[in-house]
Amino acid sequence: MWPRYSRPAFLAAVLALAPACQEQGAAPQLQLISSSCERPRPLDGVTHFLLRVTGEGLDAPIERIAPVDLQPEDIPVTPPGAGRVLEVRAYTGEPSSAGSVVAVGRSLPFVMPEEGAPAAPIQVILRRVNIFAPVESAQSAGTCLDLTDARAAHTATLLEDGRVVIAGGLRVNPDGQTETIGSVELFDPQARTLSYLPDPGLGGARRAFHTASRTPDGRVAWIGGETQALGDVAVPLSTGAVFDPATEQVDSFELSTARTRHAAAADGDGRVLLVGGIGVAGTVVTAPEGVEPTAGRSFAVPTSVPRMGAALVTLADQQRIAVVGGSDGTNLSREVLTFAFDGSTFALTSTSVALRQPRRDAAVAAYDDGQKLLVMGGYSTPGPVDNGSRAVAASELIGLREGSSFVAAGPSIVARGELCAVSLPDGRVLTVGGRRIGFENGLESMGATELLTPTTNATGGALGMLPVSPARYLHTCTLLPDGSVLVAGGLAESGGVPQPATGLYIFMPVPRD
Numbered sequence: 001m002w003p004r005y006s007r008p009a010f011l012a013a014v015l016a017l018a019p020a021c022q023e024q025g026a027a028p029q030l031q032l033i034s035s036s037c038e039r040p041r042p043l044d045g046v047t048h049f050l051l052r053v054t055g056e057g058l059d060a061p062i063e064r065i066a067p068v069d070l071q072p073e074d075i076p077v078t079p080p081g082a083g084r085v086l087e088v089r090a091y092t093g094e095p096s097s098a099g100s101v102v103a104v105g106r107s108l109p110f111v112m113p114e115e116g117a118p119a120a121p122i123q124v125i126l127r128r129v130n131i132f133a134p135v136e137s138a139q140s141a142g143t144c145l146d147l148t149d150a151r152a153a154h155t156a157t158l159l160e161d162g163r164v165v166i167a168g169g170l171r172v173n174p175d176g177q178t179e180t181i182g183s184v185e186l187f188d189p190q191a192r193t194l195s196y197l198p199d200p201g202l203g204g205a206r207r208a209f210h211t212a213s214r215t216p217d218g219r220v221a222w223i224g225g226e227t228q229a230l231g232d233v234a235v236p237l238s239t240g241a242v243f244d245p246a247t248e249q250v251d252s253f254e255l256s257t258a259r260t261r262h263a264a265a266a267d268g269d270g271r272v273l274l275v276g277g278i279g280v281a282g283t284v285v286t287a288p289e290g291v292e293p294t295a296g297r298s299f300a301v302p303t304s305v306p307r308m309g310a311a312l313v314t315l316a317d318q319q320r321i322a323v324v325g326g327s328d329g330t331n332l333s334r335e336v337l338t339f340a341f342d343g344s345t346f347a348l349t350s351t352s353v354a355l356r357q358p359r360r361d362a363a364v365a366a367y368d369d370g371q372k373l374l375v376m377g378g379y380s381t382p383g384p385v386d387n388g389s390r391a392v393a394a395s396e397l398i399g400l401r402e403g404s405s406f407v408a409a410g411p412s413i414v415a416r417g418e419l420c421a422v423s424l425p426d427g428r429v430l431t432v433g434g435r436r437i438g439f440e441n442g443l444e445s446m447g448a449t450e451l452l453t454p455t456t457n458a459t460g461g462a463l464g465m466l467p468v469s470p471a472r473y474l475h476t477c478t479l480l481p482d483g484s485v486l487v488a489g490g491l492a493e494s495g496g497v498p499q500p501a502t503g504l505y506i507f508m509p510v511p512r513d
Contacts, residue, residue: 024079024080025077025078025079025080025112026077026078026112026115026116026117027072027073027075027076027077027078027117028075028078028086028110028112028117028118028121028122029072029075029117029118029120029121029122030070030072030075030086030088030121030122030124031121031122031123031124032070032088032105032124032126033105033123033124033125033126034103034126035136035141035142036128036133036136037134037135037136037137037142037143037144038133038134038144040102040128040131041128042090042102042103042105042126042127042128043068043090043103043126044102045092045102046068046090046091046092046102046103047067047068047091047092047093047094047099048065048066048067048068048090048091048093048094048095048099049065049066049067049068049070049074049088049089049090049091050063050064050065050088050089050091050095051063051064051065051066051074051075051076051086051087051088051089052076052086052087052088052089053076053078053084053085053086053087054084054085054087055081055082055083055084055085055109055112056081056082056083056084057079057081058079058081062076062077062078062079063076064076065094065095065096068090078112078117079112080112080113080114080115081111081112082109082111082112083109083111084109084110084111084112085106085107085108085109085110086106086107086110086122086124087104087105087106087107087124088104088105088106088124088126089101089103089104089511090102090103090104090126101129101510101511102128102129103126103127103128103129103508104126104127104129104483104508104510104511105124105125105126105127105482106124106482106483107122107123107124107482108123108162108190108481108482110122123190125189125190125192125482127482127484127506127508128508129508129509129510130465130466130507130508130509130510131465131466131507132449132466132468132469132487132505132506132507133505133506133507133508134503134504134505134506135187135189135192135504135505135506136192137192137193137194138191138192138193139193144503144504145187145192145193145194145504146502146503146504147166147185147194147488147489147502147503147504148183148185148194148196149169149171149181149183149185149196150171150489150500150501150502151166151168151169151170151171151181151489151500152169152170152171152172152208152472152473152474152475152489152490152491152498152500152501153168153169153170153208153209153474154166154167154168154169154170154181154208154476154488154489155167155168155169155210155211155212155222155476156212156476156477156478156486156488157212157213157214157220157478158214158478158479158480158481159214159218159220159245160214160218162188162189162190162480162481163186163187163188163189163245164186164187164188164189164478164480164486164488165184165185165186165212165220165243165245166184166185166186166187166476166488166489167184167185167205167212167220167222167243168180168181168182168183168184168205168206168207168208168210168222168225169181169208169489170208170228171500172491172497172498172499172500173230174497175497176497176498177230177231178228178230179228179229179230179231180206180207180208180226180227180228180234181205181206181208182198182199182203182204182205182206183196183197183198183199183205184196184197184200184205184243185197186245187486187488187504189480189481189482189484189486189506194504197248200243200248200249200250201241201243201249201250201251201252202250204222204241204243204250204252205222205241205243205250206227207222207224207225207226207227207237208225208226208227208228208234208260209225209226209260209261210222210223210224210225210226210237210260211223211224211225211262211263211264211272211274213264213265213266213270213272213293214266215242215270215293215294216269216270216294217294218245218246219242219243219244219245219293219294220242220243220245221240221241221242221243221272221291221293222240222241222242222243223240223255223264223272223274223291223293224236224237224238224239224240224255224258224259224260224262224264224274224277225237225260226260226261234260235280236258236259236260236277236278236279236280237255237258237259237260238254238255238256238257238258238259239252239253239254239255240252240253240254240255240291240293240296240298241253242293242294242296251296252296253293253296253297253298254298255274255289255291255298256287256289256298256300257279257285257287257289258279258280259274259276259277259278259279259285259289260277260278261277261278261308261309262274262275262276262277262278262285262308263275263276263277263307263310263311263312263323263326264312265312265313265314265321266314267314267318267319267320267321267340267341268314268318268319269341270292270293270294271290271291271292271341271346272290272291272292272293273288273289273290273291273301273312273321273339273346274288274289274290274291275288275305275307275310275312275323275326276288276305276306276307276308276309276310276326277308278308283329284306284307284308284327284328284329285306286304286305286306287300287301287304287305288301288303288305288339288346289301290341290345290346299344299345300345301339301345301346302345303339303346303347303348305323305337306328306329307323307325307326307327307328307333308326308327308328308329308360309325309326309327309360309361309362309378309379310323310324310325310326310333310360311323311324311325311326311362311363311364311375312324313364313365313366313373315338315373315400316366316370316371319340319341320338320339320340320349320351320400321338321339321340321346322336322337322338322364322373322398322400323336323337323338323339324336324355324362324364324373324375324398325355325358325359325360325361325362325364325375325378326360327360327382327383328382329382329383330382330383331382332358332359332360332380332382333358334354334355334358335352335353335354335355336352336353336354336355336398336400337352338351338352338400350402351400351401351402351405352405353398353399353400353405353406353407354407355375355396355398355407356396356407356409357380357392357394357396358380359375359377359378359379359380359392359417360378360379360381360382360417361377361378361379361385361417361418362375362376362377362378362392362417363375363376363377363378363419363420363421363431364376364421365421365422365423365429366423367397367423367427367429367452367454367460368427368454368460369427370423370427371399371400371401372397372398372399373397373398373399373400374395374396374397374398374410374421374429374452374460375395375396375397375398375410376395376410376413376419376421376429376431376452377391377392377393377395377413377414377415377416377417377419377431377434378391378392378417379391379392379417380392385417385418385435385443386443387437387442387443389417389436389437389443390437391415391416391417391434391435391436391437392415392417393412393413393414393415394409394410394412394413395409395410395411395412395413395452396408396409396410397409397410397459397460408459409459410452410459410460411450411452411459411460411461411462412462413431413448413450413452413462414434414446414448414450414464415436416433416434416435416436416446416448417434417435417436418433418434418435418473418474419431419432419433419434419446419448419473420432420433420434420475420476420477420487421477422477422478422479422485423479424479424483424485424509425479425483426511426512426513427453427454427512428451428452428453428454428509428512429451429452430449430450430451430452430477430485430507430509431448431449431450431452432448432449432468432475432477432485432487432507433445433446433447433448433449433468433471433472433473433475433487433490434446434448434473435473435493438494438495440495442494442495443493444471444493444494444495445470445471445472445473445490445491445492445493445494445498445501446467446471446473447467447468447469447470447471447472448464448467449464449465449466449467449468449507450462450463450464450465451463451465451509453512465507468487468505468507470492470499470501471492471494471501472489472490472491472492472501473490473491473493474489474490474491475487475488475489475490475491475501476488476489476490480506482508483508483509484506484507484508484509485506485507485508485509486504486505486506487504487505487506487507488504488505489501489502
C-alpha cells in the first residue's frame with residue numbers, strides 16, 4: 001500500500017506522474033456528473049480517481065491520480081490537438097495498489113486550443129461498470145428516463161451528434177395482441193433527455209422488424225418491415241423512409257420487393273444491401289435488393305439468397321458485406337457469403353467460408369482487431385422460432401481476408417437465439433439477452449450477458465456479467481460515443497403473454513487495460 005500523504009504532499013506526488021505535460025498545453029475545466037436515479041451510485045465507496053487524456057498524436061495516455069475530493073488543479077495538463085478525450089476512472093482504493101475500478105466516464109472528443117483551454121467545461125458522465133444502470137433525467141433529479149412507448153422489434157440508430165433515434169416497433173396488449181408503433185424517440189445520452197415524436201412523416205416510422213441504416217448525410221433510413229393493426233395479420237412493407245433528425249421530416253421511397261424480418265447492412269458509401277426476410281405470401285424472399293437511401297431508389301441484385309434469420313455485417317474494409325447464417329425455411333445455410341458493389345450492383349466476391357455449425361437468428365459482430373467476425377448463439381433448427389427451436393451454446397470465429405479465410409471455435413456462451421451483440425472499441429464483444437426453451441418447454445426470455453475477450457489463442461474467453469432485468473428479446477443494443485452500450489425495449493416472455501421490457505439501460509464495460 002502507498003503511504004498516506006497529506007493533500008499537498010499527495011498532490012506533489014501526483015504531479016510528478018507527468019512532468020513533461022507541464023511544458024505545453026493547459027488543463028481543461030471538468031464537469032463531472034456522478035448523480036444517479038438508482039443505487040449503486042457511481043461514487044459509492046470511491047476513494048480515488050485516475051484521470052486519463054488520450055487523443056490524436058499522443059503516443060501514450062497522460063494520467064494523473066487524485067483523491068475523491070477532486071480539485072481543478074488535479075485535471076491533467078492537455079497538449080493542444082484534436083480528438084482529445086478525458087476519461088475518469090473511479091476506484092475503491094488507490095489505483096496503483098489494490099484499488100478496483102467501479103465507475104468510468106469519458107468525454108466526447110474535443111479540440112484543445114494552442115493556447116489556453118476550451119471555453120466550455122468538458123462534460124464527463126460517470127457510470128457504474130459492469131451493470132445495467134438506468135438513465136437519470138437531467139430535467140428531474142432522481143428520476144429514471146423511460147421510453148414513452150414501450151416497444152419491441154424496433155430499431156435504435158446512433159447519429160453523428162451522439163443522439164440515438166429509437167423508431168417504430170410493436171406493442172403488446174394484455175391479451176397478447178400486437179400492433180405496430182409509429183412514434184420516434186430521440187435519446188441524448190450526454191444531455192440525458194428523451195424527446196418524443198408521435199408520428200413523423202405520416203406513418204413513415206410505423207413499422208416493426210424493419211432495418212435502420214445511417215446515411216452519409218446524417219439521416220436514418222428505415223427499410224421494409226411490417227405493419228399490423230391490433231389483432232390483424234401483419235403485412236410486409238415494400239417501402240422505405242428516410243428520417244432527417246435536423247428537420248424531423250420523413251421522405252418515403254419504394255422497394256421492388258416487400259419484405260420483413262430481413263437483414264441489412266450498408267457499405268462505406270452508404271449503399272444498403274437487403275437479404276432475405278419474409279414476403280407477402282409468408283414465404284422466404286429469395287432476391288436480395290440494393291438501396292441508395294439518399295437518392296430514394298433501389299436496384300436489383302441478381303443473386304438468389306433465400307434466407308430468413310440471417311445476419312449481415314459490413315467488414316473492416318467498408319466495402320464488403322458478409323451474409324452469415326440463416327435458413328430457407330427447410331434447411332440451414334452453412335455458407336458465409338460476401339458481397340461488394342461492382343459499380344452497378346452488389347456482386348458476390350471470391351471470399352467464402354462455411355460455418356462449423358449452421359444456425360439462424362444468431363448475433364454477429366466484429367471481434368478483436370476488426371478483421372474477424374464472431375458468430376454467437378442462434379437456433380440449430382431451420383423453421384420459424386417455436387417451442388421446438390434448439391438454441392446454440394457456442395460461438396465461431398471467422399476470418400474473411402482476401403486469400404486467407406478461416407473458421408475456428410469461439411468462446412462458449414449461454415445457449416440462446418435472438419440475442420444482440422455489440423463490438424466494443426477495445427476489440428471485445430458484449431452480448432445481451434435473447435430467448436430459448438425454458439424448463440417447462442416454453443419459450444422464455446433470457447437476461448444473460450457476457451463480455452467476450454480476445455486472447456492469445458484463437459478461442460478467446462467469456463466472462464459472465466450480471467443479467468439484464470427484466471430478461472428480454474427483440475430489444476436493441478447500441479454502442480454510444482463514450483464506449484458504453486444502450487439497451488432499449490424488447491419483450492419479456494416466460495411461458496405466458498410476452499410483456500414489454502420498458503426502460504433505458506446503459507452498460508459501461510470495465511476497462512480492459
